[in-house]
Amino acid sequence: MKFPAAAISLAISSLIFAVASAQLHFRLRETTTSSYLTKEEHWMNQTIDHFSPYDRREFLQRYYEYLDEFRSPDGPIFLKICGESVCSGISNDYIGVLAKKFGAAVVSLEHRYYGKSYPFGSFSTENLRYLSSKQALFDLALFRQYYQESLNAKLNKSTDNPWFVFGISYAGAMSAWFRLKFPHLTCGSLASSGVVLAVYNFTKFDEQVGESAGPECKAVLQEITSLVEQRLESNQKELKKLFNAPMVEKHVYPFLLIGLIPIKRRRLLVFSGRCSSDSGTFSYSYQMMATYSKKAGEDLVEAYAKYVKEYYIDYIGVDVDTYDQQQLKKDKISSSSSSARLWWFQVCTEVAYFQVAPANDSIRSSKLDTRQVYIYYVPTAKRLPFLLIYHLDLCKKVFGDDLPGPDVNATNLYYGGKDIAVPAYIIKCHNCGHGSDMRGCPQSRLVPKGDAKNCSSPDAVNKVRQNIITYIDQWLSECQFSGVSAM
Known part of the structure; x- marks a missing residue:
């Protein structure tokens, strides 16, 4: 049968x-x-x-x-x-x-x-x-x-x-x-x-977040992303401290990811102090996020940082260090931090899933692209400009220049x-x-x-x-x- x-x-x-x-x-x-x-x-x-x-x-x-x-x-x-x-x-x-x-x-x-x-x-x-x-x-x-x-x-x-x-x-x-x-x-x-499906430029992720959020909340999320980018340029040190990430010094783009954690996990969709989306509903004790915080006239970046620290870092257990390339390069076996390096290796060799901004009306930062270089001047840092590079460049910097990157065509052909x-x-x-x-x-x-x-x-x-x-x-x-x- x-x-x-x-x-x-x-x-x-x-x-x-x-x-x-x-x-x-x-x-x-x-x-x-x-x-x-x-x-x-x-x-x-x-x-x-x-x-x-x-x-x-x-x-x-x-x-x-x-x-x-x-x-x-x-x-x-x-x-x-x-x-x-x-x-x-x-x-x-x-x-x-x-x-x-x-x-x-x-x-x-x-x-x-x-x-x-x-x-x-x-x-x-x-x-x-x-x-x-x-x-x-x-x-x-x-x-x-x-x-x-x-x-x-x-x-x-x-x-x-x-x-x-x-x-x-x-x-x-x-x-x-x-x-x-x-x-x-x-x-x-x-x-x-x-x-x-192995996906190279995974723009659909961001598009789904926007659809689930609805027009009002989506606009607030886009404003938060813009504000985080602005503060990253003007006062990077204070912004990192706000997110409990003062030690992420070498590369600023993983810090930008930390600021976007909830967006990536489809959880920042707020109405009357409740966060609802296709990821479900989460009730905030502090009721200080997105549209609620916007209507209350509160500082959106501070409210956002509070959410990230209390929910993603303290409650769930996100390890901030795993967003730093210097941490990802470490090959010593550690049950607390090795998983990020291991998964990045699979990402960089097989499946990609590179979550990047769609061409128009994006919620996430367009600065985290598959392979783009942006130069940022940080007036308060008193140092030379640094490069903001992500995804494929991360793969090579963490695992070596000989790594060609994920062959998603081969993966999809195989499966x-x-x-x-x-x-x-x-x-x-x-x-x-x-x-x-x-x-x-x-x-x-x-x-x-x-x-x-x-x-x-x-x-x-x-x-x-x-x-x-x-x-x-x-x-x-x-x-x-x-x-x-x-x-």
């Missing part, structure tokens, strides 16, 4: 432009162990280079398993892909609900190089040559084989369990690509906000881009938020069991989740009937 559509994609506005920030990678601050189904570590030996017929070197790769809901011995196995950050456990989000519904075991493999799953003793550019989505997909395939064989031995059985793969954002793309490249190893996949050859049901959820079908709304901490009550469109999110359950139920049923064999 042939499988029906074997990948679900929850798109914010469209599958192609579901957002994954190429520059901003943060970790949610951990508060209680209830945020995780499990944090117990397990390890497997993983091949460093899956594409060499001679290289058989290995490294230890970390994974997690959650068996509390498992309907032994034949229940399904849900593989939750960890993406471009430290994987500290299996999050207690909507996958816990799905595990209970289907009697599934949940396993999660940490992405190679991230967290504790690194092959070498440093993250030098030379040592990063095995960091790619292609290598990571083979990691998942071998992990699937390893775990299934271990389970069979433990339960004294010989047949495979049905597997289903999950991922959000870049991990969502990995989920879709895994189904594409290894269709015999999974009954289906869910690609939540999966960014399957199919927006024309990925996997039958799929695309479920659109307007005003739902990035990955909100699996983890609730991203403006709040991870809510146990993925409760959608804090979303701006809880009914829409719940409707998507009902569709997800329907499709998974159908695909698992057919997959069990067909019988997926081991590798």
